[in-house]
Amino acid sequence: MKMKTSLRLFLLVAVATCAAGKPLSKAADRNKLLLVSFDGFRWDYDQDVDTPHLDQLARDGVKAKYITPPMLTMTSPSHFTTITGRWVEDHEVVHNMMFDPKTNLKLPHKQTLKQSKWWDNGVLPLWITAQNQGLKTASFYFPGGAANYSGQAVDRVRVTDAGHPDDNETEWRQNIDTVMSWFADEDFDLVTLYYGEPDNVGHAHGPDTPDRKRIIRQIDRTVGYLRDAIGRHRLNDSLNVIITSDHGMTTVKKRPQVDEIVLNKYLNLLKLVSFEILDYGGFGILTPRPGREQEVFDALSGAPNLTVYRKHQLPESFRLAKSQRLPPIVVVADLGFNLNSRFIVYVNKGDHGYHNGEMDMKMIFRAFGPDFKKNFVSGPFDSIHIYPLMCKVLQIEPAPHNGSLEQTQDLLLHSGGGSQRGRLSAALLLLLITSTLL
Numbered sequence: 001m002k003m004k005t006s007l008r009l010f011l012l013v014a015v016a017t018c019a020a021g022k023p024l025s026k027a028a029d030r031n032k033l034l035l036v037s038f039d040g041f042r043w044d045y046d047q048d049v050d051t052p053h054l055d056q057l058a059r060d061g062v063k064a065k066y067i068t069p070p071m072l073t074m075t076s077p078s079h080f081t082t083i084t085g086r087w088v089e090d091h092e093v094v095h096n097m098m099f100d101p102k103t104n105l106k107l108p109h110k111q112t113l114k115q116s117k118w119w120d121n122g123v124l125p126l127w128i129t130a131q132n133q134g135l136k137t138a139s140f141y142f143p144g145g146a147a148n149y150s151g152q153a154v155d156r157v158r159v160t161d162a163g164h165p166d167d168n169e170t171e172w173r174q175n176i177d178t179v180m181s182w183f184a185d186e187d188f189d190l191v192t193l194y195y196g197e198p199d200n201v202g203h204a205h206g207p208d209t210p211d212r213k214r215i216i217r218q219i220d221r222t223v224g225y226l227r228d229a230i231g232r233h234r235l236n237d238s239l240n241v242i243i244t245s246d247h248g249m250t251t252v253k254k255r256p257q258v259d260e261i262v263l264n265k266y267l268n269l270l271k272l273v274s275f276e277i278l279d280y281g282g283f284g285i286l287t288p289r290p291g292r293e294q295e296v297f298d299a300l301s302g303a304p305n306l307t308v309y310r311k312h313q314l315p316e317s318f319r320l321a322k323s324q325r326l327p328p329i330v331v332v333a334d335l336g337f338n339l340n341s342r343f344i345v346y347v348n349k350g351d352h353g354y355h356n357g358e359m360d361m362k363m364i365f366r367a368f369g370p371d372f373k374k375n376f377v378s379g380p381f382d383s384i385h386i387y388p389l390m391c392k393v394l395q396i397e398p399a400p401h402n403g404s405l406e407q408t409q410d411l412l413l414h415s416g417g418g419s420q421r422g423r424l425s426a427a428l429l430l431l432l433i434t435s436t437l438l
């Protein structure tokens with residue numbers, strides 16, 4: 001009788017636990033996740049190059065036709081949207097350049113990586129949310145990974161030095177070996193791994209050049225190396241991998257093909273503007289001097305090949321208007337036009353920062369591993385929906401975010417490892433046993 005009571009009690013507790021959605025055994029069925037980002041990998045870069053490893057990946061996993069980055073289509077803002085699931089207006093990393101309009105300070109991407117004041121604006125990235133739920137995470141060169149969030153650091157961080165070459169294939173492989181040993185030997189659950197290519201080559205030579213095809217072949221070999229490394233470390237059954245990017249790339253239009261944009265032709269920047277970030281691709285920001293906002297807006301409204309916005313009038317689809325940090329005037333150039341301030345100083349042959357609706361700004365998405373479907377081609381989606389997908393795969397509660405799992409759960413074999421459905425059937429089975437026994 002006593003035994004029967006304890007059995008009944010045990011079963012009831014077990015049923016209640018399962019029904020409450022708690023994993024049956026702590027993380028026993030949780031798989032690991034590697035997020036890889038190749039900066040500036042336009043969605044169609046693999047279509048005019050022989051890429052056997054990426055092709056094999058599509059057969060062994062999931063491929064989206066393309067995915068759409070947030071406005072604005074730059075490295076830091078877009079990566080931070082992927083890792084937080086928040087729009088740029090919420091996470092406030094509103095340029096690739098850290099800036100302070102009060103001091104006129106401007107710091108480029110690679111110098112901002114350890115500057116928490118640029119990244120930590122009250123939104124928690126996935127690393128921290130996962131760590132708070134008992135997972136072990138690491139960031140290898142990933143934008144935002146080296147900052148502290150509410151005083152918390154990512155468990156393990158590697159930061160690239162400004163000026164360090166991004167295209168060394170041997171180093172790419174060493175980095176993969178390092179990450180694999182973190183997963184296999186030190187039981188890390190989540191690692192984000194960043195590569196600076198093909199962005200650099202896209203800028204320096206242009207997207208439609210033999211140089212870009214060369215770097216895509218190098219990336220393809222690296223994907224092959226990654227898959228071998230996963231096998232060597234016996235991680236095939238426990239590691240999910242997402243490969244994506246932050247934006248695309250377009251060929252910069254120059255004279256004599258077009259008349260290039262020089263903003264100082266339309267307004268006296270020195271007289272009317274107290275702070276500006278121009279000369280960086282298709283997206284620019286300006287702070288007018290006090291009382292001169294209307295004048296600046298009117299002057300730029302008449303300029304060809306660009307659209308000028310007051311911050312509070314930005315289209316809702318940009319998801320930028322609520323930002324506190326964004327200056328009052330935003331300019332977006334037509335595709336391929338660079339925003340020059342006073343002189344045409346920008347020598348890039350390719351660039352980004354343009355409207356995220358432009359096909360040239362779209363980027364790749366691939367995924368494979370135990371929780372993903374095989375040979376599955378998904379329709380396009382916004383990169384913001386990667387965040388809830390990652391949380392699902394890692395079986396953690398997401399922080400508040402703007403993504404939707406409905407947009408990405410089709411990629412999963414059974415809506416994620418240790419699924420709700422699995423837990424429900426376990427609960428039903430236990431209920432059945434309980435009623436039979438008691």
Ligand SMILES: [Zn+2]
Pocket residue numbers: 040075199200203352
């Ligand atoms: Zn770039």
